[in-house]
Amino acid sequence: MTASPRFGERAAVALKDAFLQEALEIATTKFIGLRKDSFAGFPEGEGLRDQARAIKEATLQKLDHYLEQVADNVERLGGHVHWAATAEEARETILGLCRDRGVKMAVKSKSMATEEIELNEALERAGVTPIETDLGEYIIQLAHEKPSHIIAPAIHKTKGQVADLFSRELNERFAADPEVLTAAARKELRQKFLQADMGITGANFAVADTGTVVLVTNEGNGRMVTSLPRIHVAVMGIEKVIPSMTDLMVFLAILARSATGQKLSVYTTLVRGPRRSGEVDGPEEFHLILMDNGRSRQIAGALREALYCLRCGACLNVCPVYRQIGGHAYGETYPGPIGILLTAMLKGDRAVKDLAHASSLCGACQEVCPVGIDIPRMLIALRHRLDRERIAPLGERLMFRIFGRVLASPALFRLGAALGRLAQRPFVRDGRLRSLPLLFGRWTRSRDLPPLARRTFSERWKDLA
Amino acid sequence: MATRGEFLEKIRREVRRAPGLFAASPAARPDRPTEAAAAARRQMAERWPEALERFRQEFERVNGIFHRVAGLDEVAGVIRDIAREKGARELVAWAPGELGLDLRPSLEPQGVSIAVAPTDGRDDARRRHREAAARAPIGVTGADFALAETGTLILISGAGRPRSTSLLPETHVAVFDRERLLETLEQVGVMLEALHADAERSMSGGVISFITGPSRTADIELTLTRGVHGPKEVHAIFVGTR
Ligand code: SF4
Numbered sequence: 001m002t003a004s005p006r007f008g009e010r011a012a013v014a015l016k017d018a019f020l021q022e023a024l025e026i027a028t029t030k031f032i033g034l035r036k037d038s039f040a041g042f043p044e045g046e047g048l049r050d051q052a053r054a055i056k057e058a059t060l061q062k063l064d065h066y067l068e069q070v071a072d073n074v075e076r077l078g079g080h081v082h083w084a085a086t087a088e089e090a091r092e093t094i095l096g097l098c099r100d101r102g103v104k105m106a107v108k109s110k111s112m113a114t115e116e117i118e119l120n121e122a123l124e125r126a127g128v129t130p131i132e133t134d135l136g137e138y139i140i141q142l143a144h145e146k147p148s149h150i151i152a153p154a155i156h157k158t159k160g161q162v163a164d165l166f167s168r169e170l171n172e173r174f175a176a177d178p179e180v181l182t183a184a185a186r187k188e189l190r191q192k193f194l195q196a197d198m199g200i201t202g203a204n205f206a207v208a209d210t211g212t213v214v215l216v217t218n219e220g221n222g223r224m225v226t227s228l229p230r231i232h233v234a235v236m237g238i239e240k241v242i243p244s245m246t247d248l249m250v251f252l253a254i255l256a257r258s259a260t261g262q263k264l265s266v267y268t269t270l271v272r273g274p275r276r277s278g279e280v281d282g283p284e285e286f287h288l289i290l291m292d293n294g295r296s297r298q299i300a301g302a303l304r305e306a307l308y309c310l311r312c313g314a315c316l317n318v319c320p321v322y323r324q325i326g327g328h329a330y331g332e333t334y335p336g337p338i339g340i341l342l343t344a345m346l347k348g349d350r351a352v353k354d355l356a357h358a359s360s361l362c363g364a365c366q367e368v369c370p371v372g373i374d375i376p377r378m379l380i381a382l383r384h385r386l387d388r389e390r391i392a393p394l395g396e397r398l399m400f401r402i403f404g405r406v407l408a409s410p411a412l413f414r415l416g417a418a419l420g421r422l423a424q425r426p427f428v429r430d431g432r433l434r435s436l437p438l439l440f441g442r443w444t445r446s447r448d449l450p451p452l453a454r455r456t457f458s459e460r461w462k463d464l465a
Numbered sequence: 466m467a468t469r470g471e472f473l474e475k476i477r478r479e480v481r482r483a484p485g486l487f488a489a490s491p492a493a494r495p496d497r498p499t500e501a502a503a504a505a506r507r508q509m510a511e512r513w514p515e516a517l518e519r520f521r522q523e524f525e526r527v528n529g530i531f532h533r534v535a536g537l538d539e540v541a542g543v544i545r546d547i548a549r550e551k552g553a554r555e556l557v558a559w560a561p562g563e564l565g566l567d568l569r570p571s572l573e574p575q576g577v578s579i580a581v582a583p584t585d586g587r588d589d590a591r592r593r594h595r596e597a598a599a600r601a602p603i604g605v606t607g608a609d610f611a612l613a614e615t616g617t618l619i620l621i622s623g624a625g626r627p628r629s630t631s632l633l634p635e636t637h638v639a640v641f642d643r644e645r646l647l648e649t650l651e652q653v654g655v656m657l658e659a660l661h662a663d664a665e666r667s668m669s670g671g672v673i674s675f676i677t678g679p680s681r682t683a684d685i686e687l688t689l690t691r692g693v694h695g696p697k698e699v700h701a702i703f704v705g706t707r
Contacts, residue, residue: 057489064477083472136684178688220680220695243491249654263615268675278586278624282671300483
């Protein structure tokens with residue numbers, strides 16, 4: 001995925017799209033409510049979140065050991081392990097398997113890791129048809145679009161749009177009814193599951209002690225793609241490994257609650273290598289691709305904590321910036337506040353010189369994160385690094401520098417407040433600052449600000465004292 | 466391509482450079498998993514009635530349909546009623562040895578044919594059974610664990626216990642008794658630790674499936690819809706001992 005057009009322009013487009021805005025508002029509000037209710041009736045939740053965080057940290061402290069262990073155990077179970085230092089190596093591994101084994105069609109269950117390596121494009125170029133089977137992903141694949149939300153990739157489309165899309169692509173007229181459309185997708189994709197040569201998945205976890213790859217889904221497509229085709233390939237970032245089955249239960253107890261408010265997702269699938277003798281279903285071959293792609297640099301780096309991420313999406317739902325502009329505007333595989341950090345991890349700081357500022361640092365993300373990732377701290381550090389490298393937008397840097405001076409000096413602050421009140425007059429509407437000219441324009445395009453008060457707090461304080 | 470050695474060497478280098486953010490350890494595992502599992506079972510031998518009630522509540526909350534019968538001989542009757550309601554004349558089921566009962570003698574005379582899963586994994590038998598599972602409107606399985614806390618059925622695949630039985634048909638029926646009941650995810654953890662501590666059982670079936678209600682999606686305008694890929698309906702039949 002390329003980062004052009006610039007973030008600012010994409011955000012502006014998103015802000016004008018009334019349906020997207022409304023859908024985002026409804027979806028994120030709903031997810032926030034479901035998550036909250038789910039934790040409200042679950043007093044052990046807080047303790048489990050601390051524990052989950054500790055498990056992630058403990059795993060990173062011996063990551064080399066756990067990776068070796070998971071690889072040995074996958075092989076003991078009859079699977080193959082591949083080591084991919086880069087996205088390209090991961091893609092090449094899969095393309096190589098497709099070539100050697102005459103694969104024509106691959107069914108996929110939703111996986112951020114395969115989006116990260118832009119696998120679908122590579123498969124198509126190699127003459128292999130990739131089919132996304134998560135309903136939301138299937139819709140946007142047919143529409144040639146990108147996901148707008150980690151958990152609900154097609155929330156930006158209306159049922160009318162989906163009906164038109166299905167009617168055109170499947171040569172049959174469908175009503176704009178989610179039941180009807182879901183049934184149509186079931187029928188169509190069922191054939192693909194049965195025909196495909198390869199199933200491709202990501203992995204939510206891999207248990208080192210047992211060599212088990214764990215997939216969590218609600219629709220059952222994860223089960224289909226790991227049971228029906230003759231080859232199963234799982235692509236996994238190295239940070240997904242966890243030590244034991246006991247640890248797995250800690251994560252399962254909080255993952256679905258954080259994502260959708262369910263106690264457990266409908267299906268949790270523990271894959272233990274290829275089909276065993278006597279089994280009817282399951283692949284003849286199982287391949288696990290362990291992918292680095294910029295992650296190992298952060299073990300001792302500034303973004304270490306981002307390696308804890310479970311991809312639950314909770315931080316997106318509560319993020320005021322995400323709620324306004326949606327996932328598309330970020331222009332990257334991983335959207336939202338954590339997405340900024342993951343993008344920096346995979347592509348380097350420079351890749352997020354615009355995005356690093358797409359956060360109000362309100363801290364809501366850290367509060368809901370099931371593994372307590374301190375996203376604001378890392379975003380501030382990232383901005384500092386960018387600032388030092390002088391690649392942040394010039395205007396904004398200047399503005400914050402002046403702001404810093406002014407805040408540090410009472411005399412300047414009083415002068416600034418007086419000047420500001422005069423200067424803001426033409427821009428205040430309904431008691432809010434809605435858009436500002438020049439340097440400040442970028443800042444208010446997606447933010448409404450309270451105007452400066454008629455009298456500052458310190459001016460009023462003097463009267464009260 | 467990176468080799469295993471190079472790849473791991475790089476990780477090892479980085480791990481050595483990083484002091485870690487805070488002192489942390491993984492979750493404490495049972496020292497003797499087999500004994501811990503036996504202890505959990507002893508506990509459940511006492512507590513199963515509460516666990517069953519909790520299971521029923523949670524299972525119904527996720528839209529499962531719960532049945533309770535007094536003995537194994539009543540199971541076929543419940544399944545016959547479900548088949549009638551669906552107009553189903555064909556059924557797939559786990560092998561009798563795995564399910565704990567043979568449905569054929571009681572259901573075939575009533576006009577419901579039953580494809581029983583093969584246990585030897587021969588290619589032609591596998592193919593035939595897969596086709597039957599793709600056609601059949603109902604699949605009947607056992608359950609290795611029934612988890613009360615979340616209303617979850619846990620199935621371990623293997624010879625005579627195909628994954629497709631609980632996946633391809635529109636209706637899934639799982640039959641279990643009180644020996645299968647567990648209360649918490651933590652207990653499931655103990656059971657899975659014990660399973661993997663046993664060299665032979667650790668190599669059994671390729672997949673362990675946790676199933677919590679019927680397949681669902683909310684991907685179109687956040688409208689909850691059931692049966693997108695997996696079953697639309699999940700039944701649990703609890704078999705008591707008279
Ligand atoms: S950062 Fe935390 S809240 Fe956000 S997706 Fe990752 S685990 Fe979930």
